[in-house]
Each structure stands twice: as structure tokens, then as C-alpha cells.
Amino acid sequence: MAKQRELRVTRQRERGTRAASGPVSAELIEREAIRLFGERTYPVVGMRDISDAVGILPGSLYVHINSKEDLLIKIVERGIRSYLDAIAPIAESEQSATIRLREAIKAHMLVLATALEQTRVSFHQWTYLSSEHKERVILMRQRYEELFSRILNDGISSGEFRDLSNPRIAVLALIGMLNSATEWYSPTGPLSPEALSEVLADNALIGLQK
Amino acid sequence: MAKQRELRVTRQRERGTRAASGPVSAELIEREAIRLFGERTYPVVGMRDISDAVGILPGSLYVHINSKEDLLIKIVERGIRSYLDAIAPIAESEQSATIRLREAIKAHMLVLATALEQTRVSFHQWTYLSSEHKERVILMRQRYEELFSRILNDGISSGEFRDLSNPRIAVLALIGMLNSATEWYSPTGPLSPEALSEVLADNALIGLQK
DNA sequence: CCTACCGATCGGTAGG
DNA sequence: CCTACCGATCGGTAGG
Structure with missing residues (x-):
């Protein structure tokens, strides 16, 4: 014994x-x-x-x-929801599109920094879910994309942003830039999530040119 | 028989x-x-x-x-090399940084469009290689990153680009934006790779603001 | 290029 | 929470 x-x-x-x-x-x-x-x-x-x-x-x-897939489902859905919860109130607020975009980017980077591994799973590994659960994730991802679409479209209407020839591509490129941080963000790096979000927001809003 | x-x-x-x-x-x-x-x-x-x-x-x-991994090695290395071959001559040319950046983005989108699946494997699945091969891939990815770094740094020196507080992050964000196209580019979509590259180059250079 | 097969490993379960 | 085990599948090989 x-x-x-x-x-x-x-x-x-x-x-x-x-x-x-x-x-x-x-x-x-x-x-x-x-x-x-x-x-x-x-x-x-x-x-x-x-x-x-x-x-x-x-x-x-x-x-x-219950199962291995059940683990993945919970991780992915909780992960995406944390982004929706952080960014939805910003996208739907009364502020200017410029300010909303800056705050949405900051919120994104803060969630990413506090849940880096969960983000990696949520944004890249949902493809391993079986089709029914994959469809639910696709709907959540659409909601997420729509939050940024709303900010961009509002900014174009208000004259804050230039008349984008293709706002959809601009949104996908912006989100792609933000999501790429899962590959290069380091919690031990010199820049805080807030500092990073300012660099990214400047890039998105002002661009590289002088 | x-x-x-x-x-x-x-x-x-x-x-x-x-x-x-x-x-x-x-x-x-x-x-x-x-x-x-x-x-x-x-x-x-x-x-x-x-x-x-x-x-x-x-x-x-x-x-x-020879083996399953051998297939992956060949696909990944050929894939990354096709990007280096397309972009290196542009990054090292005598033109202005602005033009070089536009052309590098166009070259990237052209390679991506002609080899979408190979790009997906090359940029995301090299992580499944055993460590010795992974190290070789990491070196190739560094060379790729350096091509864009050179353009950005040249543009800052020449005064074409604004004085970026953190050029490294700007490069990673730019590359992240380009690579995200593996997730949303569709060969059957309405926009050609050239048209897409102009949208992306405008986003990177001018930004969203008016 | 097929036949026939290998040891290893996979997610998961019955019964305690 | 463990013991003991299941059928299925994995990458790969020997011999023709």
C-alpha cells in the first residue's frame, strides 16, 4: 500500500x-x-x-x-468573446471614428497581451473544429469584423477618413495586422501593449509617409 | 490477370x-x-x-x-525562396523607398496569388519541422524581414517616411498585413492581385486619415 | 508499384 | 482518480 x-x-x-x-x-x-x-x-x-x-x-x-474537441470549443469561443466584449462598446460609442479606432486597437492589444496563448488558439486553430462548431465561430468572427467595418464606414461618412476604394479590404488588412501580433508580441519585450497599440494606430491612421 | x-x-x-x-x-x-x-x-x-x-x-x-517531413521541407523552402527571389531585387534597387515599397507589396501579392496554398504552408506550417530545419527556415524569414527593414530605413533616412518611433514594429505589422492575405485572398474575387496591392500600399503609405 | 505487415500512438471507455 | 484495455490510425518497410 x-x-x-x-x-x-x-x-x-x-x-x-x-x-x-x-x-x-x-x-x-x-x-x-x-x-x-x-x-x-x-x-x-x-x-x-x-x-x-x-x-x-x-x-x-x-x-x-467530455472530449478533446470540447476543450478546443471552449477555448476558442471564450477567446473570441473576450475580443467582442472589449471592442463592441468602443465601436458603438459616440466618439469620433478616429478615437474609436485608436481605442479599439488599444483594446485589442490589451486582450492579446493578457491572453496571448488563448488568442493564438482562438484565431488560428478554430479550423480544427467539426463543421457545426466551425460555423458558430465563423459567425463570431463576422461580428468581430463588423465592429471594425462600422468604425471605418463611420469615419468615411464623417470625412475623418479618406474615401477608401475598398473598405472591406482595408478592414481585413487592419485586422490582419492586429492578429499578426500573436506571432511577434512578446510579454518580455521592451514595449507595453499600450505603447505597441500607439505604434500600430499611427501606422493605420497616418501611414508611413511624411 | x-x-x-x-x-x-x-x-x-x-x-x-x-x-x-x-x-x-x-x-x-x-x-x-x-x-x-x-x-x-x-x-x-x-x-x-x-x-x-x-x-x-x-x-x-x-x-x-523519402519521408513526410521531407515533403514539408521542400514545400516550405521553395515557398519562402520564391518571395526572397521576387522581393530582393526590388529592395536592393536604386529607386526611391516609396516606389520600392509599392513594388515590393505588389511582388508579394503576385507571388501569393500564383502560389496561395504553397504560401499558406510556407508561412504557417514550418513550425512543424524538426529543429534543425526550423532553424534554416528562421534564417530565411529573417532575410525576408530585412528586405522590408531596408526599404523602411532608407525611406526614413531620405525623409520620404516619417521618423518612426519603432521601425521594427512597423515592419512586423506591415509583413503581418501582407501575410494575412493568405486568409482572405480569393482567386475568384473581384480584385486582381495588382489592384489589391495598390489598396494595401495606400493603406501602408498614406493611412486611413484624410 | 503492390502485398502484407510493423510497432507506436491516438482518443476514449468499463469497472472499480 | 487508477487499472487495464480497446479499435483505429499513424508513418514507414521488406520483399517481390
Whole structure:
């Protein structure tokens, strides 16, 4: 008995990069899944990697979760929602389009900085979901795109922005620029998310030319 | 004998989305791999998917290729090299930074349009390579980044561009915007690569403001 | 290029 | 939460 317990603890140590201990929960599993999916992507992370990270055996994960895909669904939807929640009130506020765009960019970078790995999963790995869930994600992504479209269109109407020949492409390019930060943002870098968002907003609004 | 042949042909038809026939070759396998990796990503495409697409049995692939990773290496390196080859002469030319930037963006969009799936693999899936090959890719990506850095720095020196507080971030944001086209460019869309590149160049140079 | 097969690993489950 | 295990699938090979 004592020997069995010892073996088990040893195995947990071997497995466990997990800090100290604390009970295993669905939330802990999701947290480790975010980290692992963010680092190595969904299809190449095995359930055994996740169970190692939380310090239990693979089969025991299913006491807390339903399936691997269920983990992905929750991570992706929560991730996108955090962007919608942060940016919707800004896009719909009464301020000028210029100010709204600056604030939306800042909000984006703040969410990105506080949830970098979740963002990586949410914006790139939703494609691994089965079709029904993929459709729901596509709707959320459309809502997100519409927030920026609204700001741009308002800015054109009000005369703040120039008469863009193709606002749709401008929106996609802007969002693409923001999302690319998942590939180069570093929490240990010299610039804060706020400072970065000012550089990006200047680029988007003023451009490179003098 | 006749019956065996019939069975084999039938099996090939079942497998084969392959056009007409023609001999299987390393090039054909690479072409189908580009398409499949581009559509569904490297880790979730099996060798059986590739062998189905070219119309042979899985084991027979290894007459033509060495390994699955070898396919990825070739696709990724050829893909990045096509960008370096297109943009290096422009970045190193004698023209103004403004013109060079416009032409570099146009060249980028032309390569992207003519090799959309290869670009998707090259820019996003090199992360699945083993570490030694990953390092080589990182070097190529640095060269690519340096081409744009050179244009931007030249433009700042010459006074064409404003005094960017952080040129590195501006370069990464610019490249991020260009690369995002792998997610929204459609060959059947209304705008040509040239027209798109003008929209993107205007965005980068002039910005959104009036 | 096929036949026949390999060991490894995958997500997940039954029963305690 | 573990023990013990499942069928399916993976990349790849030997021998013809």
C-alpha cells in the first residue's frame, strides 16, 4: 500500500511540471490545454500531454471533461468573446471614428497581451473544429469584423477618413495586422501593449509617409 | 490477370481525384501535398490522403519520396525562396523607398496569388519541422524581414517616411498585413492581385486619415 | 508499384 | 482518480 502510493507520487513527479499540487479541475485542465495548444497546436498535442501537465493519468481526464474537441470549443469561443466584449462598446460609442479606432486597437492589444496563448488558439486553430462548431465561430468572427467595418464606414461618412476604394479590404488588412501580433508580441519585450497599440494606430491612421 | 487489373483500376478510380492519369512522380506528389497541407495542414493530412490523391497505395509513395517531413521541407523552402527571389531585387534597387515599397507589396501579392496554398504552408506550417530545419527556415524569414527593414530605413533616412518611433514594429505589422492575405485572398474575387496591392500600399503609405 | 505487415500512438471507455 | 484495455490510425518497410 505504502509502496503503491510512493510509486504513484513518483510517477506524478515524473509527469508533473505542475506547480506544487492543488486539486485537478476542469479549469486547470483547460488552462494547461490553452498553454499546450498555444505552443504546439491542437492536432499535435495528445491527451497524454495534457494529463502529464496536470499530473493525472490520461483516462482520468474524462472525469472532468467530455472530449478533446470540447476543450478546443471552449477555448476558442471564450477567446473570441473576450475580443467582442472589449471592442463592441468602443465601436458603438459616440466618439469620433478616429478615437474609436485608436481605442479599439488599444483594446485589442490589451486582450492579446493578457491572453496571448488563448488568442493564438482562438484565431488560428478554430479550423480544427467539426463543421457545426466551425460555423458558430465563423459567425463570431463576422461580428468581430463588423465592429471594425462600422468604425471605418463611420469615419468615411464623417470625412475623418479618406474615401477608401475598398473598405472591406482595408478592414481585413487592419485586422490582419492586429492578429499578426500573436506571432511577434512578446510579454518580455521592451514595449507595453499600450505603447505597441500607439505604434500600430499611427501606422493605420497616418501611414508611413511624411 | 484481367480481373486483377480491373480491380486495380477500380480502386484507383475510387481513390483517384487525379486527373486523367499520367505517371506518378515526385513532382506530382509534392503538388498534391501542397494542396492538401494548404487545405487541412500538415499534421492532419495522412500519407494515405496523399497516396489517394495521386492514385497509388500508401507504401508506394516511398518509391518517389523519402519521408513526410521531407515533403514539408521542400514545400516550405521553395515557398519562402520564391518571395526572397521576387522581393530582393526590388529592395536592393536604386529607386526611391516609396516606389520600392509599392513594388515590393505588389511582388508579394503576385507571388501569393500564383502560389496561395504553397504560401499558406510556407508561412504557417514550418513550425512543424524538426529543429534543425526550423532553424534554416528562421534564417530565411529573417532575410525576408530585412528586405522590408531596408526599404523602411532608407525611406526614413531620405525623409520620404516619417521618423518612426519603432521601425521594427512597423515592419512586423506591415509583413503581418501582407501575410494575412493568405486568409482572405480569393482567386475568384473581384480584385486582381495588382489592384489589391495598390489598396494595401495606400493603406501602408498614406493611412486611413484624410 | 503492390502485398502484407510493423510497432507506436491516438482518443476514449468499463469497472472499480 | 487508477487499472487495464480497446479499435483505429499513424508513418514507414521488406520483399517481390
